[in-house]
Amino acid sequence: xxxHFTYDSKDLAKAYDEISNSQFKNGTxxxxxxxxxxGQSILDIGSGTGRLGRHIGEIIGDTGSFLGIDPLEERxxxxxxxxxxxxxxxxxxxxxxxxxxxxxSIDIIYLNAVFHWVVDKEKAxxxxxxxxxxxxxxGFATGARELNSITGLNRITxxxxxxxxYKQAVNFAxxxxxxxxxxxxNLVQLLANNGLKVRDVQIKEVERKYRSAQExxxxxxxxxxxxxLNHVPDxxxxxxxxxxxxxxxxxxxxxxxxxxxxxxxxxxxxxxxSSAA
Numbered sequence: 001x002x003x004h005f006t007y008d009s010k011d012l013a014k015a016y017d018e019i020s021n022s023q024f025k026n027g028t029x030x031x032x033x034x035x036x037x038x039g040q041s042i043l044d045i046g047s048g049t050g051r052l053g054r055h056i057g058e059i060i061g062d063t064g065s066f067l068g069i070d071p072l073e074e075r076x077x078x079x080x081x082x083x084x085x086x087x088x089x090x091x092x093x094x095x096x097x098x099x100x101x102x103x104x105s106i107d108i109i110y111l112n113a114v115f116h117w118v119v120d121k122e123k124a125x126x127x128x129x130x131x132x133x134x135x136x137x138x139g140f141a142t143g144a145r146e147l148n149s150i151t152g153l154n155r156i157t158x159x160x161x162x163x164x165x166y167k168q169a170v171n172f173a174x175x176x177x178x179x180x181x182x183x184x185x186n187l188v189q190l191l192a193n194n195g196l197k198v199r200d201v202q203i204k205e206v207e208r209k210y211r212s213a214q215e216x217x218x219x220x221x222x223x224x225x226x227x228x229l230n231h232v233p234d235x236x237x238x239x240x241x242x243x244x245x246x247x248x249x250x251x252x253x254x255x256x257x258x259x260x261x262x263x264x265x266x267x268x269x270x271x272x273x274s275s276a277a
Contacts, residue, residue: 003117003180005071007226013074016222017049019215022208023223026141026264027052027112031059033200033268034139039063040107043131045095045124046070046114050079057085067101069093072225095124101131110139113223115187116180125194132271138196140267144203145181147263152251153216160244165236174231176224184265196269203263210258213248217241 031052036042038061047053047068056066066088070076079090093100095111095118109128111118118124128138148154161170182190184203191198210216221228232240251258 003119003176003227004230005225008072008074009226010074012222012226013049013072013078015218016075016225017051017078019219020048020051020223022206023113024051024055026206026266027110028055029204030110030112030139030141030266031056033266034108034110034137036060036108041065041105042067043098043101043106043109044068045109045111045128046117047076047079047090048072049075050082050090052112053079053088053090054082054085057088060087062087067091069095094118096120096127098127098131103130104133104136106131106136107133108137108139110141112139112141113143115140115142116145116182119180121182121190122194125190125196129195129271134271135273136271137199138191138269138271140187140191140265140269142187142265143181144184144263144265145186146183147203148181151260151262153248153260153262156247156251157244160247161232161240166232166240169233169236171231176227176230182265187265187267191267191269196271198267198269200266200268202266204266205261206264207259207261210260211256213245213258216248216258216260217245 036056036059040060041064042056042060044053047070050068053066053068060066064087068079068090071092071094073092076090076092083090109132132138158172184201188198188201229237229240248258253259
């Protein structure tokens with residue numbers, strides 16, 4: 001099973017722009033770790049609807065430059081519609097093909113809640129290395145796969161899909177989290193094997209607060225651009241969503257909200273100042 005970019009829609013893109021606060025907060029932390037400065041050239045891979053890009057624009061100022069790429073047309077449209085910065089641009093593109101960017105031309109590249117979706121990670125890192133300036137930095141914020149099993153949201157989802165109608169029909173190995181997620185060790189090894197020196201790596205627990213179970217599934221649908229529950233057969237998917245939401249509703253706190261934590265890897269890597277990495 002693979003990631004399908006064609007499942008996205010105007011509705012999902014709009015929803016993501018409205019309810020992606022937690023990913024935006026992670027992005028601002030990643031940008032802080034990268035120490036982005038005025039005048040720098042920035043590449044945002046998987047820029048989505050441009051929310052983090054607009055934040056970056058305020059930091060780099062008029063003397064910097066920003067390019068955001070994303071494979072999802074509807075999200076690029078929103079980013080361009082909201083873009084008011086003359087030195088910023090958004091276009092359709094993927095991490096594995098940066099051929100339109102010259103060698104050694106970018107100060108900072110980041111992938112916020114994106115790298116786990118990249119199918120050919122080796123190719124993407126080769127391209128990232130190529131376009132980074134000597135001494136340039138790459139930042140990654142991505143889920144810690146090794147901790148998936150202890151997050152409440154995943155645990156509840158998996159418990160529902162392990163019973164009843166779903167027990168014999170669902171293969172957890174085919175879930176998008178299992179197929180494309182990264183452990184911290186995997187990420188560090190990939191970066192090192194592709195010439196990037198890891199300067200900092202941290203796993204941070206991030207709490208998300210939701211108003212309803214429907215808001216949770218809506219966020220997951222929007223952030224996975226329609227790939228949520230793809231490992232569940234079509235005939236069972238709608239019912240599975242209902243059953244998962246019913247189980248999630250049992251976990252409301254005293255204020256009526258539903259809170260779950262997840263674990264995000266923040267990694268900063270750097271290209272050598274010399275031609276030999």
